Amino acid sequence: MPERRSPRTLRDVSHLFLSGTEHGPRAAPRSTVCVWIAVVGASLNRAHCAAGVAAAFARQGMCVSLLEVCRGLPNIGYYFGMEPAAYLAPALDRSELVSGVWNGEVRFCFSADAAAFERYHGEDLPPGAPHAIVVAFSYPPERAAARFLAGLRSAAAAVSDEGTALGQRPPDAIIAVGCRESAGRARALTTGMRDAFPHAAIFLLADDANAGRAGDADEILALPADLRASWARRLPPVDQLFGELTAGLLQVVSLRRRRGSGHAANG
């Protein structure tokens, strides 16, 4: 088994990611990164991945808002240790919106209906800390994709405090999760997302590294075979994969922002 390197922490990349320090910490706007997790097929555990990514961001000192369109169980409520009556509510009533806070670091909400997120008014974010918005869903959506994706952008805008254009917050990065059986759909997903969000960094997590070869992902990471060992635990997974993924993602997003602001300054 190949040896994994220690994941980079927020401190290692914060000089790239955080901006506006010339104004002093009080005046600096909160840095926000918006990440979508699109899981292809029900055989991969969407909530497990989402909870792992959210917990990894929290370990890196970020405050996290996690939204999940949970069509199919388990959902993130299972991994954040909610009582069955709470986490199963959207399974019995599609319009039900359930929310909570995990460890004071991750505020989360989930519903089977993306439109329900309009009703979500989460806890206040701690001042100063960078903010990660994580939106998880299964792909393809059951109904009109364009409307569904617009709903996700609106949901992300609703939990963002940075001020968004037209109430829409597009993703900075998209994590596509696929398996060998769904390789074709995963490639279609990355290509479609590239067309829809050309400025977003696209990562592909696959149990077969060849699954994304013909796709349009910027980076491809292998899903460890032993990741599913923690599926049944009612806790967010703590696999090194998530630390490496979130650190790499922050670095890519920060470099793109720097390039973007550099072009703007030169132009």
Place this chain on the structure above:
Amino acid sequence: MRRTDRGRPDAVAVLALARRLGPLALRRLFVRFCHEVSRFSDGFEIEIAPFDLVLRDSASGFSVTVSPLRELFLVSLGESRSFDIRVSSVEGCTSALDLALAAYLAVASKAAPAA
């Protein structure tokens, strides 16, 4: 026993079986329970028998048997059917779904991923 296509349950067959239940609310819970269990994974198949239905995941070997009676339905986890969960209310359905999900995840986490 009739086996339906892989993936989504045969909705018509499930609805037909649900009619054995008297209360309409319980019929809806029965259908919802079968629907949610069948979506645990892409590999679930549904087998319809005269008096019950079996939801089976071919990848992990996990199965759930659901038997509608008049005022309740029974949920049995695994092939041994060593115990039944009696469902006659939303609370009962919640317990059955929670136990079924936990049992499925425990089985699936031990099953080797397809090579």
